[in-house]
Amino acid sequence: MSENTTELPVVVIGAGPAGLAAAAHLVDRGLEPLVLEAGTTAGSAVREWAHVRLFSRWGEVVDPAAEKLLAPTGWVKPDEDTYPSGGDWADLYLQPLADALGERVRYDARVTGVSRTGRDRIVDADREAQPFVVHYENTDGREHRVRTRAVIDASGTWSTPSPAGGSGLAALGEKAAADRVTYRVPDLKDPAVRARYAGKRTAVIGSGASAFTALAYLADLAKSEDGQGTHAVWILRRGISGSTFGGGEADQLPARGALGLAAKAAVDGGYADAVTGFRTDAFERTEDGRVILFGEDGRRLDPVDEVIVLTGLRPDLSFLDELRLALDERLQAPVELAPLIDPNQHSCGTVYPHGVNELSHPEKDVYLVGMKSYGRAPTFLAMTGYEQVRSIAAHLAGDREAAERVELTLPETGVCGGAGLFDDPAAAEETGGGCCGAPATLTIGAAPASSGGGC
Structure with a gap:
């Protein structure tokens, strides 16, 4: 890229856990992020399951670079051994993090398209030298566009649940009902x-x-x-x-x-x-x-x-249609990552940490991260997402060694996001801790919660 292009910001799509962590890592690397969030607050998707308690502890759902960015604001980290609800996660961590990023986060900004400036999907000539152009809209219909040196799509899959039809399409009459x-x-x-x-x-x-x-x-x-x-x-x-x-x-x-x-x-x-x-x-x-x-x-x-x-859930790829992505034909995940997350072969505890190498596409400097990187595969890990964006930020900053270095160590069974039966935090302690504790008999009557949400 030209010197002028490298001075442009990195657009991050989505102000959820992975998107805000990406922004924090970019800031830590001296790069300027611009986070575009379709909702009016940070963690909009997380807030839709605010009543759900995660079965990951606070210590497992706070990104290190984000914690570093929050420290000067007087933010106090919740007890690492307690379990947040989705609402806690959004109110006590995601929103303060977005506030610390300040004007780098734009709300009411729904991305509608991403391409190379002056180059549609077909054109090869001088393609990688051109900055990306991102189009987004406000709820009142106003249109905007911004040029960017790289795109990190952390928009998740929450907004696109799969339909009831056995063919993967909506059943006849489903929409009418x-x-x-x-x-x-x-x-x-x-x-x-x-x-x-x-x-x-x-x-x-x-x-x-x-x-x-x-x-x-x-x-x-x-x-x-x-x-x-x-x-x-x-x-x-x-x-x-x-x-x-x-x-x-x-x-x-x-x-x-x-x-x-x-x-x-x-x-x-x-x-x-x-x-x-x-x-x-x-x-x-x-x-x-x-x-x-x-x-x-x-x-x-x-x-x-x-x-x-x-x-299940599936990724919305419609606004990325002008980009050259290499996606697995079944999971709609990056082709290098897909074999590692195939739900027929792996659980969240057997997917090893990964980064820029597994998440790259033929279109240079475009990355799907967080839940969206998993396509239609379930059981995403928050800490794995944080490792993804750490690696990508290091790569964009030119630190290849750090980009390829694994800085995350997971317990044997992984640190799994989503929700469990831990509406009563004391119940979590009885299991030996989080999703990685030794198997134990849990009370069936305890109110369970959804495992969705990509946390």
């Missing part, structure tokens, strides 16, 4: 949300930790005085086997194992019926507004009042 469908684990502590599901018949589509959580929440609601008559219909695309509910008490990640046990207890206790081998093909509304689900095999389920779709 939108008023009866949610793609998030409901917060049943919220009176309005609780009233929506109390005494109702609800379909839960999905087989991961978030589905386990929803089933356990609904079972708890059914046991309560105001939830009599609440019932769940658990829809799985495959059959039930020994691995359906996870590792249970033998799971190296106790909170994850407890979620599976909670789902099993919901089924065994009669609070949920399992429908197996059912790939949703269509939604049909009844005259009274309820929903009937049809399977690809022609099966027709009894009507339900609500549908909770928890079939």
Whole structure:
């Protein structure tokens, strides 16, 4: 790049955990970041699961460069051995970090396109010498563009949940039934949300930790005085086997194992019926507004009042269409990273720390980081994301040795983000600590939380 181009800022897309950590590392390296956040606050996606308690400790979700940037502001780090909720993480760490970055963070800035200045996807000539151009919009429709020397996309996957359809597309009628469908684990502590599901018949589509959580929440609601008559219909695309509910008490990640046990207890206790081998093909509304689900095999389920779709998340790649990205055809993750995170082969504890080498693309100086780097693969680690952006910042600063050096040591089972059953921090201590403690029996009645959120 020309000297003029290297003086431009580095655009970071998203003011979540990985994006703000990237900005902190860039500042630490003497580079100028510009963070573009679509929401009106830092950690907008995290705030959508504010009621969820992580099963990672504070000491595992604060980036070292961010802590260094926060120190002069008088920020006091929470007790490293306690477990934040999503709301705690956003209010006590992410927002103070964004405030410390000051005008380097722009809110209400939704990125709509990224390209090379004067070069569309096709043009080769002098391509790498051109700065990037990033287009973004405010909610009032005003358009802006900014030139940048590099792009770090930390926009995550929260905004693009996968649909109910077994083909990966929305089922017929799914959009028309939108008023009866949610793609998030409901917060049943919220009176309005609780009233929506109390005494109702609800379909839960999905087989991961978030589905386990929803089933356990609904079972708890059914046991309560105001939830009599609440019932769940658990829809799985495959059959039930020994691995359906996870590792249970033998799971190296106790909170994850407890979620599976909670789902099993919901089924065994009669609070949920399992429908197996059912790939949703269509939604049909009844005259009274309820929903009937049809399977690809022609099966027709009894009507339900609500549908909770928890079939995973996927990256939004639409605004990167003019860039030359090398993405795995299955996971939509960088091709060098994809074999390391294939959920058929790895859990969060077997993915080793990685950085700029695994995250590079044919388009030089464009990086997908954090949850977005994992594409459609689940179980992302916050500390792994922090290591990603540390490596990238070192590379952009010209410190190749530091970029290729691994500075993160994970316990054998990893430091896994997302949520567990630790609404009571004392319960976490009984498991031996975080997701990496020794397997232990956890109380099924403890309120579980979604494993989504990429933390």
